[in-house]
Amino acid sequence: MGRKASVEEEDLMARLSAVFRDVGYEGATLTILSEATGLKKASLYHRFPQGKEQMAREVLESAGAWLDEHILSPLKGKGAPNDRIKDMIKKLDAFYSGGKQACLLNMLSSARIHEGPFTQLIKQVFEAWISALSAVLVDAGLDKKVASTRAERAVVMLQGSLVLSRGMGTTRPFREFLKTLPDELFGAV
Amino acid sequence: MGRKASVEEEDLMARLSAVFRDVGYEGATLTILSEATGLKKASLYHRFPQGKEQMAREVLESAGAWLDEHILSPLKGKGAPNDRIKDMIKKLDAFYSGGKQACLLNMLSSARIHEGPFTQLIKQVFEAWISALSAVLVDAGLDKKVASTRAERAVVMLQGSLVLSRGMGTTRPFREFLKTLPDELFGAV
């Protein structure tokens, strides 16, 4: 881990990411991105020769890598399934700032850009997420089909709770989602 | 119903709405809106003197009114709760084109616009929706608190399933949501 990404690089990505998560691809102007990073436009173009599209793509790739390292890998660990889920919930809470920050996957999948270079990447991240969650449930003894259905439903509820949290101006839906997630997954309803 | 909105007016709103649902507020340029409606920019400004912001606001109000008339009112009808939900599901399927079209409430809540004039409206629509759903569940004999929780969860899953459908390039999550909705609401899990 951290094999090549320096701290400054990670910080740069985090700042760019925050903008895209706030206002989406079209809403993220170079002026805003410049202010958020402290780098002038020309400096951003030095780092990202292909401009905003490259920024969004690298931010998305970076988020995918972060998810893989901090969420999906631990999910594939060797603790009890219930503990692994609890660990994930803590990470999710931090990653989405308790429901105050939106998800890149949602905010970037509306890009008006020509047939979306993000489309495939977004799809892959969703699939990897569902797949990893499903594997944990299979470990917990659930039927493969049931595990798959519940894993996808968990991701659906994560996304939906973030949408409602933003739209209703309260983090309650997201917090409620995190609280009920173990039961939703393991079926103790 | 239909007390003042002419057919052409409704059609205009539907076309504008389709654009905002596809590409969001920032992504919806006047050029795109013009092409989608068949009206030149100046004609759009004649109808909407305050420009794009007014278009988005009226589209949102129009959608709220549509929801109220075609979804929430029938939900408050006098049939069996289960039938009322089934009726809603049919309407939702049509309204979201089987999961192919996104929700305005999600696509417009990212508007980079100054503190969002849509914020309050979006919140109201979410609340009205949850409230109406909750009332049906209370009619069905559920505890008020439980009804409220499940109603909100249904809206969460609606939004989440639309996000996943768009992001994964398949309407399956949305269709799956519609299929399981009655059980999710009435608790026959």
Place this chain on the structure above:
DNA sequence: GTCTATAGGAAGATAGAC
């Protein structure tokens, strides 16, 4: 690698004819 300055074009918005 970062900056100031600016080019070039697309965006939102308006004037005025019909």
Place this chain on the structure above:
DNA sequence: GTCTATCTTCCTATAGAC
């Protein structure tokens, strides 16, 4: 009410100094 033509502003992107 709708149009063509135009204005102004903002945005993306580049040139070139340091």
